[in-house]
Amino acid sequence: MGMNSESALTRRTFLGAVGATGAVCVTASLVGMPALAEAADAPAGNVDEAIVKDLGPGKIAMEKVKIDTPPKAENGALVRIPISVDHPMEKDNYIKTLAIYVDDNPKPLVGKFEFTPESGKSEVEMRIKMAKASQVRAVAISNKGALYGAYLKIEVAEGGCAG
Template identity: 40%
Template sequence: MSVNRREFLKNSISFGACSVAAASGLLSAESANAEWVAENFAPSILEETLKNLFQDQKLIETDKINIKIPKIAENGAVVPITVTSSLDGIENISILVEKNPVPLAARFDLSPELEPFVSARLKMAETSDVIVIAQTGNNLYSARETVKVTIGGCGG
């Protein structure tokens, strides 16, 4: 295929304009960017984190939140977790590790129209409860699983 000089210049200018727009942020999806809220991820105890995130709202234990996480983690640095739920209208899902220096491991803001499904990898300092809290409107639903972190995968 033969490209003449005029085509080459037109394509070069188009590519350059798109590159400048992308580099300056004009083509980014603002709603897809993650937000870091430092006070939510500050070192504290679980009760302080819950109060900071949800004020004094009451947590309702439910079996409609499904947590798929290993009961025994051979490596506390990489513990896979998957959370699904049959609750309607979930606005956000928070994952907390009770005995970590920073209890809030992850927080996902969701559109209420979406089917709630999140997956992550947690870092756990020691054997602890993993708590998942789903917010629907003014209600907070929670579920928890205990994960035993072994040293070197020995089970002890």
């Protein structure tokens, strides 16, 4: 893609493109997945252990992190997840890593995000898949090893993708 498409990328078309792709239904086939879930190499239900492995041990303070998603998602194939961590991003005091988990997905880890002081702000947004209603966890660790988290239960509307 050259500069033409880039310069033509208005806010409307940009977000429109996301919406259009969202029409494709992924959850339909995710629904019949319990058998496969058993075969997955990272079984659900061990998110606490995954957090220790991915970020480190320690007590997670339930503050500073915000998952800004409505409690009910229309489409499990495309759940909008904006996450912010209210923390300075300074040379010796910044958020180093943020990890996101969906407890009841066959593989709970969605992704990890590494920041630097040059990030300016520890805030990301993406769209994720949810096989069914689940707790979503966002956990962040600072360069000093302090853990912060937010846990949010998100319902996934029935029907939309069940065909």
